[in-house]
Amino acid sequence: MQDMCPRDIVGDYTEHRLRYFDGSQRTVLVSETETPYPEGRLIVSRTDLDGVLTHVNQSFVDMAGYTKQELIGTPHSILRHPDMPRAAFADLWQTVTAGKPWQGYVKNLRKDGGYYWVLATVIPNVRQGRVVSYTSVRRKPSRGKVEEHTALYRKLRMEEDQ
């Protein structure tokens, strides 16, 4: 994945180097601007078995800030925010590859450097008895849960950095 581009960022930002599960690296630019969850909407995506995006709905496009063309064919980790602990995604992948649904709170990174919080559910899609893809549907989290997870993830990140 390409590094994030200062030209796309709105407002002040900090720079972070993320190392992904496959060993690749990318520079992400992060601002403190939160985009509120769109009322009444679901943010929907589908990936192949490797976590590469194959379908996104309009709310996904609106919230991520990338075009649909930029998203399809790209790893879902294009949205990974440096404040998210690795443990959350390790748990996600462990759960869904075991054929089970996963649910959790996720802080996602937008193309413009801002972020948005979601309550995400990921399920394996079973066709003729085989898992062929994964679907994720996100909904609006409560403020209380967002605050709780902000603190929890900060603690987990600190432990992971040690």
Add this chain to the structure above:
Amino acid sequence: MTLQFAISPDFPPEHIAGWYIFNTWLQRTLDCAIHLQLYDNFNTLRKAIESDRLDLVYANPFDASLLIREKHFMSLARADNLQDEAIILTADQHPARHIEDLCPDTIIAATDVPDIEMMGMIMIEPADLNRDNTQLVTCDNYVMVAKQLLNGEADIGFFLAEAFDSLSDLVKKQLRPLVRSQIQVIHHSLMAGPVLHDRHTALMTLLSTMDTSEKGRGVLDALKISRWIPIDQEDSEFMIDLMDTLMID
């Protein structure tokens, strides 16, 4: 052999004649006898599905998974102009202006329509409300839900968006929408069971071209459906996957 056709109990009562007209059209078109069975609640419909008594169903999205994944039904079509979207309302005098203003012990009025109840429950989650810290009052129809709100007996009501839109202006003026879903991919579907699989493609074509003949248009008018849109199997699988993610809590 007489085929058994059921429609989801949440059809608007004024469409009942329309469904009988549609059934007559289906019998002529397929050249076989079809019995239209009405169920007055979702439980009895579910029992009929579970005991393999049905061959055609106009199904609520909530029953789609059971029909397709367990009973080997295949989707035929959905109504072009109908989508299942939910709206949460309060009485105009109620202090809540946003979902987040709602407190534990909120009293919810709703019908027994399962997909609307599910969407309503999801839309109150941002206030940390769920089945355990709210009280659900089940009403026979949306007019009764509105009454509960206007009488101050319930704090919020879950409505099918269309049902709210079709309330009288007098009632609508006394109610305030807090949130309206915009999911766009959840809808009722007409589905056919295994006995009809060999006629599936033919049936899909007949339905999707219904609006091109005068007779067909008359039948659709009676149902207040503009036209049938064919649904392929993967579209219904996608909707079921989405419903599955929403049923996990």
